[in-house]
Amino acid sequence: xxxxxxxxxxxxxxxxxxxxxxxxxxxxxxxxxxxxxxxxxxxxxxxxxxxxxxxxxxxxxxxxxxxxxxxxxxxxxxxxxxxxxxxxxxxxxxxxxxxxxxxxxxxxxxxxxxxxxxxxxxxxxxxxxxxxxxxxxxxxxxxxxxxxxxxxxxxxxxxxxxxxxxxxxxxxxxxxxxxxxxxxxxxxxxxxxxxxxxxxxxxxxxxxxxxxxxxxxxxxxxxxxxxxx
Amino acid sequence: xxxxxxxxxxxxxxxxxxxxxxxxxxxxxxxxxxxxxxxxxxxxxxxxxxxxxxxxxxxxxxxxxxxxxxxxxxxxxxxxxxxxxxxxxxxxxxxxxxxxxxxxxxxxxxxxxxxxxxxxxxxxxxxxxxxxxxxxxxxxxxxxxxxxxxxxxxxxxxxxxxxxxxxxxxxxxxxxxxxxxxxxxxxxxxxxxxxxxxxxxxxxxxxxxxxxxxxxxxxxxxxxxxxxxxxxxxxxxxxxxxxxxxxxxxxxxxxxxxxxxxxxxxxxxxxxxxxxxxxxxxxxxxxxxxxxxxxxxxxxxxxxxxxxxxxxxxxxxxxxxxxxxxxxxxxxxxxxxxxxxxxxxxxxxxxxxxxxxxxxxxxxxxxxxxxxxxxxxxxxxxxxxxxxx
Numbered sequence: 001x002x003x004x005x006x007x008x009x010x011x012x013x014x015x016x017x018x019x020x021x022x023x024x025x026x027x028x029x030x031x032x033x034x035x036x037x038x039x040x041x042x043x044x045x046x047x048x049x050x051x052x053x054x055x056x057x058x059x060x061x062x063x064x065x066x067x068x069x070x071x072x073x074x075x076x077x078x079x080x081x082x083x084x085x086x087x088x089x090x091x092x093x094x095x096x097x098x099x100x101x102x103x104x105x106x107x108x109x110x111x112x113x114x115x116x117x118x119x120x121x122x123x124x125x126x127x128x129x130x131x132x133x134x135x136x137x138x139x140x141x142x143x144x145x146x147x148x149x150x151x152x153x154x155x156x157x158x159x160x161x162x163x164x165x166x167x168x169x170x171x172x173x174x175x176x177x178x179x180x181x182x183x184x185x186x187x188x189x190x191x192x193x194x195x196x197x198x199x200x201x202x203x204x205x206x207x208x209x210x211x212x213x214x215x216x217x218x219x220x221x222x223x224x225x226x227x228x229x
Numbered sequence: 230x231x232x233x234x235x236x237x238x239x240x241x242x243x244x245x246x247x248x249x250x251x252x253x254x255x256x257x258x259x260x261x262x263x264x265x266x267x268x269x270x271x272x273x274x275x276x277x278x279x280x281x282x283x284x285x286x287x288x289x290x291x292x293x294x295x296x297x298x299x300x301x302x303x304x305x306x307x308x309x310x311x312x313x314x315x316x317x318x319x320x321x322x323x324x325x326x327x328x329x330x331x332x333x334x335x336x337x338x339x340x341x342x343x344x345x346x347x348x349x350x351x352x353x354x355x356x357x358x359x360x361x362x363x364x365x366x367x368x369x370x371x372x373x374x375x376x377x378x379x380x381x382x383x384x385x386x387x388x389x390x391x392x393x394x395x396x397x398x399x400x401x402x403x404x405x406x407x408x409x410x411x412x413x414x415x416x417x418x419x420x421x422x423x424x425x426x427x428x429x430x431x432x433x434x435x436x437x438x439x440x441x442x443x444x445x446x447x448x449x450x451x452x453x454x455x456x457x458x459x460x461x462x463x464x465x466x467x468x469x470x471x472x473x474x475x476x477x478x479x480x481x482x483x484x485x486x487x488x489x490x491x492x493x494x495x496x497x498x499x500x501x502x503x504x505x506x507x508x509x510x511x512x513x514x515x516x517x518x519x520x521x522x523x524x525x526x527x528x529x530x531x532x533x534x535x536x537x538x539x540x541x542x543x544x545x546x547x548x549x550x551x552x553x554x555x556x557x558x559x560x561x562x563x564x565x566x567x568x569x570x571x572x573x574x575x576x577x578x579x580x581x582x583x584x585x586x587x588x589x590x591x592x593x594x595x596x597x598x599x600x601x602x603x604x605x606x607x608x609x610x611x612x613x614x615x616x617x618x
Contacts, residue, residue: 066514075421084515086418193421199509199516202387202491205447 004048006200006207009068011056011077015192018093019072026214060085060195069200070208075190076169080130086201089194089212092219096169098133098187100126103158104180116184121145124164127157134167137187155179242347249552254350256553257543258335261352261375268371270333270354275314277337281306284313286499286529293342307339312538313526315355320530328358328534337544349544353520357527360535362471365504365522366478372518372539373484376508381549383511386487387447388476389494391501391521392468393456394443400462401436412498415444444493450476452490468503475504500526506539510549517546556583557604562611563587563596569612577609 008028010019012035024031028047035053042051052068060083062068071085074094078087100118102108108116122143128134131147138145148163155175157163169190170176176183194212201208239245246254262272278297281304285292294306308314311334319330335352354371356364369388376384398408407430414422427440439459446452453473457466472490479485494505501521508518520539527534559582562574574584585605587596596608 064514066512084418087421090421090424197514198418199514202447202489202507202509203385203511205489209445 005050006048006070006204006211007050007052007068009052009054009059009062009071009073011059011071011073012053013056015056015072015074015094016053018091018192022072022091022093022215022218025218026211028211057081063195063197066197066199069197069204070211071195072192073195074192076130076133078193078195079190080132082132084198086196086198087193088196088201088208089215091192091194091215094192095189096171096191097189098130098137098167099170099176099183100137100165100167100185100187101155101170101176101181101183102165104182106164107182107184118143118185121165125162126165126167127154127163128167129154130167130169133187137167155181240347242341242345244346244348248555250547252553252555253547253550254544257379257547257550258350258352260378261541261543262333262335264375264378265333265352265354265371268331268354268367270331273315273318273332273334274336275308275311275318275334277307277339278305279308279314279317280304283317284308284310286313293340295339295341308336309340310338310540311336311351311353312355312523312540316357316526316530316536319355319357320527320532324532329364330355330357332357335543346545349542351540352543353538353540355536355538357536358534359537360524362474363478364535365475365537366482368520368537368539369475369488369504369506370479370482370484372506372508372520372541373479373482373487375541376510376518377487379546379550381510384487384508385489386484386506386508386518387489387491387494388472388504388506389490389492390468390472390504391495391498392471392503393465393492394495396462396465396468397436397439397443397460399464400460401432401440403430403432411440415495416498420444444495446492448490450490452492456492472504497521497523504537508541510546512549513546515542515545517542557606558583558585559606561585561587561596561600561603561605561608563591563593563599563608564611565590566612573609573611 010016016035020030020033028044028049030042030044030051033042033051040053044051052062054062056073056077059071059073060078060081063071063085064083072091074096076096076098108118108120111117118141123146125146125148126134127148127150129150131149134145134147148157150157154166154168157166158181159179166181167187173183194215196208281294281296284306285294294309297305299305315332315334319326323330331354333354335350337348338351339348341347354368356368369386373386407426411423411426414426423444424441427437430437450473453469456469459465476485476490479488494507496505500523502524503522505521507516510517518539518541520537522535522537524535527536560577562570562577562584564570570586574586577584585603587599591599593610600608
């Protein structure tokens with residue numbers, strides 16, 4: 001095993017461009033990495049880094065097993081996959097929120113404080129890509145629901161009667177509106193995270209600390225830039 | 230009855246060990262146990278099944294036990310580790326034993342959780358009734374030597390101390406709820422959560438800085454001097470000086486170069502009480518060895534006494550080693566008469582030979598072919614050869 005090289009797993013999809021930008025800015029020359037080519041594996045000998053591109057939901061697994069030392073992944077995926085990895089740094093991009101949403105016509109009544117009263121929704125079906133997150137949220141409210149795991153287009157499920165409500169991530173809320181769905185409860189907010197394999201963090205400590213430190217500084221500089229505008 | 234599809238499979242996380250694989254595991258275990266015995270650790274074995282009341286410390290917690298009922302309706306569990314069963318064994322049947330007690334084991338443990346194997350071999354030691362730093366150092370040095378004796382080269386140990394973290398929280402006077410949340414986040418390795426908790430805690434800035442730094446504080450003896458500057462509280466100083474003495478002993482044991490100090494080794498908050506350590510091997514994504522001082526466990530069995538130890542997840546490391554080739558028999562005995570074959574084979578086995586018998590009547594050519602096929606170096610005719618043709 002070469003101790004010099006770091007393997008970094010990056011997710012396909014909307015987090016990839018930001019991830020590459022961040023890594024490039026701290027001196028890991030990976031501007032040419034993209035998911036349009038069929039290439040899933042990039043060797044960057046100059047930076048002593050290997051980059052692998054995989055599905056977001058698989059990144060915690062790659063890192064847990066040590067197939068990748070580091071990974072960048074959304075907190076949403078991290079919560080759902082629940083793997084044994086070190087969550088080292090909040091990279092603060094890819095902001096989204098987990099919400100419970102229902103069709104406009106069937107929203108529950110509201111409490112005096114303006115929040116929706118979910119207590120009538122026991123034993124209803126929840127369509128979601130995140131059954132673990134959904135179940136944890138409702139069980140903390142003392143409720144029981146029946147999650148139905150789907151892999152995409154969650155908002156379709158209530159329209160065709162597959163489920164009474166959905167738990168999904170939203171960034172702007174546009175998709176919800178287009179499908180006549182209303183947010184009835186926020187669950188939590190999620191951004192992308194730098195995750196680390198627990199052995200890599202010990203055996204490649206200096207390099208990983210260096211990268212984490214640079215990523216943190218890079219974020220602080222970005223904040224300053226915005227403030228000085 | 231023909232087995233169903235299910236009857237031909239094995240449960241998730243279980244595995245069969247084929248001849249080369251079990252030979253490998255046994256070879257490794259033999260090496261390590263021989264080393265333990267050289268350090269005067271005596272082997273014990275606890276039962277595979279225990280009462281859940283013994284191996285489950287906190288009924289409120291989600292556990293990863295395989296559970297069954299006995300005939301009286303009591304809940305049994307397959308042992309998930311050996312340290313607690315050994316504490317039970319020592320506190321009951323070995324209650325009057327001369328201390329310190331040095332015990333070791335090699336046994337399968339069972340964990341009904343999702344990570345890789347759910348049954349795997351563990352080897353480990355317990356040093357019971359000794360609170361000296363030399364005892365900690367002995368166990369850590371033995372841990373390093375165990376990994377080294379397996380022939381692994383690219384390995385590393387990290388050593389920390391639970392007392393520094395708990396001392397810091399004590400000094401800051403944090404409330405119970407905060408401490409619990411912080412420990413939970415650290416146990417999940419959720420450093421983003423730790424950061425958020427600490428920043429929202431309203432604790433003095435200096436304490437916040439130290440709490441954020443501690444889990445990432447890593448290096449040689451110099452980091453201990455720095456920690457001493459953090460605080461004048463005796464509990465922290467005691468933990469730091471204790472860690473320093475252990476670390477210096479490791480130098481005398483000749484193993485210090487493999488061990489880094491790492492105050493981020495924080496786990497098993499309700500279990501470990503002093504020096505804690507982990508062993509890592511390149512190519513395996515989780516610690517292959519875990520250990521530390523657990524001075525409160527024996528009180529749970531009514532016989533309070535200090536103890537330290539470690540366990541190696543031997544069954545999870547097999548892929549690091551080449552499979553041994555298992556040599557064929559020394560001699561193939563063949564011939565026309567079963568009685569002669571048996572007689573000849575018994576005689577050869579008495580001479581210490583590894584003997585395989587031809588079960589069918591075969592001639593010399595067929596015996597040679599069979600011997601070649603099975604890597605048997607020699608063939609021997611028992612009694613008279615049948616005439617050919």
